[in-house]
Amino acid sequence: xxEPIKIDVWSDVACPWCFIGKRKLEAGIEQFGxxxxxxxxxxxxxxxxxxxxxxxxxxxLAERKGMPKDQVVQMLERVTGIASAVGLEYDFDSVIHTKxxxxxELLHFAKAHGKQLELKERLMSAYFEQGRNVSSPDELAALxxxxxxxxxxxxxxLRESTYHDDVQADIAQARELGIQGVPFFxxxxxxxxxxxxEASTFAAALAQVRDEEAA
Amino acid sequence: xxxxxKPLTILGAPDAEACVDxxxxxxxxxxxxxxxxxxxxxxxxxxxxxxxxxxxx
Numbered sequence: 001x002x003e004p005i006k007i008d009v010w011s012d013v014a015c016p017w018c019f020i021g022k023r024k025l026e027a028g029i030e031q032f033g034x035x036x037x038x039x040x041x042x043x044x045x046x047x048x049x050x051x052x053x054x055x056x057x058x059x060x061l062a063e064r065k066g067m068p069k070d071q072v073v074q075m076l077e078r079v080t081g082i083a084s085a086v087g088l089e090y091d092f093d094s095v096i097h098t099k100x101x102x103x104x105e106l107l108h109f110a111k112a113h114g115k116q117l118e119l120k121e122r123l124m125s126a127y128f129e130q131g132r133n134v135s136s137p138d139e140l141a142a143l144x145x146x147x148x149x150x151x152x153x154x155x156x157x158l159r160e161s162t163y164h165d166d167v168q169a170d171i172a173q174a175r176e177l178g179i180q181g182v183p184f185f186x187x188x189x190x191x192x193x194x195x196x197x198e199a200s201t202f203a204a205a206l207a208q209v210r211d212e213e214a215a
Numbered sequence: 216x217x218x219x220x221k222p223l224t225i226l227g228a229p230d231a232e233a234c235v236d237x238x239x240x241x242x243x244x245x246x247x248x249x250x251x252x253x254x255x256x257x258x259x260x261x262x263x264x265x266x267x268x269x270x271x272x
Contacts, residue, residue, distance in 0.1 A: 015234045045234050177223060181233035192223035195231025205226045 004035035005209050008186040010043045010174050013103045013134055016079045016090065019124045021183035021196035023086040028202025034210055039111075040120050042104035042170035043182045051099040051135040060097040083128070094131030101167065103127075103134040106144060108163035109154055118147040188213075 007025070011018035029036045053060060061072045080090040103123050110119035122143050126132035133139045137158040144154035157163060177186065185193040185202070188209050193201065 012234065017232045017234050020232075045236055181235040183233060186223060187226075189221070190224060192225045193227045194225065194229075195227070195233035197227040197231045201227045201231075208226075 004037040005206055006188055007038045010041045010179050011183040012043050012045045013100045013123045013127055015045055015182050017196040018183040020083055020086055024196055024199045025202050027199035031203035032206040042167040043174055049099045053097055057092050057095045057097045090128045096133045098135040102158055104167040105163040106140050108166040109157045115147050115149055122147050
């Protein structure tokens with residue numbers, strides 16, 4: 001019996017291409033048809049975002065980059081269309097743009113309890129499709145409970161920053177690997193795949209790794 | 216993942232869309248355009264400052 005192929009994924013909860021890339025990876029794994037193990041790692045795209053930022057994504061990008069709001073709106077419409085093509089319903093009007101450190105801590109809590117994949121999906125959907133606040137410990141604990149994690153234990157881990165160092169270790173490892181953008185996929189610690197690639201690219205990479213392992 | 220990673224062999228299209236910071240929705244070409252605009256404004260500000268200084272002296 002062969003070992004499953006391991007895919008380590010660096011991504012951020014608030015990264016629109018990461019959610020799209022996740023869907024394409026899932027489709028690629030299905031096309032591949034073999035056994036694959038996926039593990040997510042933390043990457044904070046904008047660590048200086050205030051957790052209490054009160055504006056929308058449009059306001060944040062317009063203020064940060066000095067871009068005309070209508071241009072930002074146009075770009076959001078484009079990514080919303082691409083997300084829609086892979087079955088995601090992005091709603092940037094309701095997105096609460098915020099810091100994602102606590103969400104990453106919760107993902108490590110979920111990993112320790114065998115629910116990381118479920119929580120990753122829940123958090124990304126909560127952020128992009130449902131306008132939930134993914135920096136609020138109470139809201140995060142409720143999302144943890146949605147995937148079967150203990151709400152009180154999750155809240156306690158968030159309040160005590162139990163997994164803060166694990167998040168930083170992931171970010172440090174990304175730096176060591178030379179990862180500058182997300183999503184970034186590492187297959188069996190050997191191959192790197194950057195960005196929201198087509199499903200067929202993931203399937204081909206997995207087939208290549210399987211063939212090499214079998215040789 | 217091991218503690219000391221080996222260099223990775225990169226697969227896939229080089230232009231797949233990804234986020235490098237909070238401006239990940241902005242295409243690269245546009246980011247470059249903004250940078251050039253900001254630089255132009257800075258040059259104009261410096262020139263204006265020089266003009267004021269010259270006329271004041």
